[in-house]
Amino acid sequence: MTIESSGDAPLRTVGKAELFLGFLKIGLLGFGGIAPWARHVIVEERRWLSEKEFASVLGVGQILPGPNTMNAAVLIGDRFQGVIGVLLCLVGQMALPLVIVTTLGIAYERFASVPEVQAGLVGAAAGAAGLVLGTAIKMVRRLKPTPPALAISLLAFAAVGIMQWPLPLVVVVLVPLAVAAAAMEGRA
Amino acid sequence: MLGLLLQIARVFALLSLVSIGGANAVLPEIRRQVVVVQGWMSDPAFANVFAISHAAPGPNIIMVSLIGWQLAGLAGLLVATLAIMIPSCTLAFVAGRAIAHWSERRWTKLLREGLVPLALGLILASGLSMMQVADHDAVTVAISLATAAFVILSRRNPLWAIVTGAAINIATLQFT
Numbered sequence: 396m397t398i399e400s401s402g403d404a405p406l407r408t409v410g411k412a413e414l415f416l417g418f419l420k421i422g423l424l425g426f427g428g429i430a431p432w433a434r435h436v437i438v439e440e441r442r443w444l445s446e447k448e449f450a451s452v453l454g455v456g457q458i459l460p461g462p463n464t465m466n467a468a469v470l471i472g473d474r475f476q477g478v479i480g481v482l483l484c485l486v487g488q489m490a491l492p493l494v495i496v497t498t499l500g501i502a503y504e505r506f507a508s509v510p511e512v513q514a515g516l517v518g519a520a521a522g523a524a525g526l527v528l529g530t531a532i533k534m535v536r537r538l539k540p541t542p543p544a545l546a547i548s549l550l551a552f553a554a555v556g557i558m559q560w561p562l563p564l565v566v567v568v569l570v571p572l573a574v575a576a577a578a579m580e581g582r583a
Numbered sequence: 584m585l586g587l588l589l590q591i592a593r594v595f596a597l598l599s600l601v602s603i604g605g606a607n608a609v610l611p612e613i614r615r616q617v618v619v620v621q622g623w624m625s626d627p628a629f630a631n632v633f634a635i636s637h638a639a640p641g642p643n644i645i646m647v648s649l650i651g652w653q654l655a656g657l658a659g660l661l662v663a664t665l666a667i668m669i670p671s672c673t674l675a676f677v678a679g680r681a682i683a684h685w686s687e688r689r690w691t692k693l694l695r696e697g698l699v700p701l702a703l704g705l706i707l708a709s710g711l712s713m714m715q716v717a718d719h720d721a722v723t724v725a726i727s728l729a730t731a732a733f734v735i736l737s738r739r740n741p742l743w744a745i746v747t748g749a750a751i752n753i754a755t756l757q758f759t
Binding site (some may be wrong): 422423424425426428429430431432439447450451453454455456457458459460461462463464465466469470473474478481482485488489491492493495496497499500501502507510511514515516517518519520521522523524525526527528529530531532533535536538540544545547548549550551552554555556557559562563566569570573574575576577578582 | 587599600601602603606631632634635636638639640641642643644645649651652653660664668669671672674675676678679680682683690694695696697698699700701702703704705706707708709710711713714716717718723724726727728729730731732733734735738739741742744745746747748749750751752753755756759
């Protein structure tokens with residue numbers, strides 16, 4: 396066992412209202428992509444899952460079709476409250492963003508040409524990019540992957556981030572490699 | 584109207600099943616369907632939808648909801664959203680149950696262990712590609728790096744860093 400969480404791995408129950416409100420918050424905060432915000436709320440703020448459990452759920456969400464965080468919401472909802480939990484997580488995650496995006500769509504025509512609006516959006520987008528980058532680095536520091544596991548991370552990063560190869564291809568090649576690496580090291 | 588709604592449902596339900604990697608990964612295919620195959624929107628209108636949906640919180644897939652809204656109002660929004668969600672979410676549900684059912688088997692444990700480093704690498708990659716889209720001068724690069732440092736060093740809500748980044752970039756308008 397060489398990948399380890401930082402000791403905070405409470406296997407606790409999470410109630411229906413708590414699930415819904417948690418995902419409502421994730422949806423509302425989820426600027427620039429949901430994963431870092433989901434991690435902030437689920438791991439850091441409410442401690443529903445340990446760092447490693449969260450990464451594992453997100454990894455499963457990633458290899459399935461659909462947004463990784465939406466799949467993660469399905470898995471987390473089912474884990475704590477079954478089918479009802481799934482629906483609560485999905486509705487919670489989507490409700491506010493849907494209202495906001497249609498409002499923005501209506502407002503956009505009027506305010507798109509205001510320089511301050513454009514500059515603010517660009518600044519926020521740059522911040523959101525940094526948020527994703529920082530979240531990945533923070534997770535690596537917490538999980539302390541072994542050298543072979545870190546090699547898998549770097550291969551995935553290089554293939555998708557630098558070479559910009561199609562994700563399905565990368566997944567098909569790297570999942571067997573990642574599982575083989577875990578098996579050879581006896582990580583499970 | 585009903586014909587249009589059915590067409591929206593069909594196009595996005597199919598996209599849902601192939602969208603490994605979420606909205607950003609299938610963006611070229613969404614554009615091809617919406618602009619080229621169906622002729623629902625012009626390219627500039629599609630670019631606007633992309634910009635607006637990235638300025639809103641939530642999964643980037645809400646871009647599809649906004650397309651539905653612009654094509655057929657509230658009914659279009661609901662049909663597009665459900666069509667993009669139901670197939671992939673059902674699959675995730677079934678896969679999740681299977682993994683939970685066989686959670687004590689060695690291959691499921693290995694799969695879950697193996698996917699951890701893969702997820703880390705892919706988040707890192709999406710951070711880089713977001714920076715490539717968002718950062719086009721020294722100020723925005725600095726905002727991205729400072730936000731990353733804030734997230735690494737602090738447990739506080741990252742919204743503080745994002746709002747600060749937006750404010751700094753608005754302030755730089757004074758000097759250009």
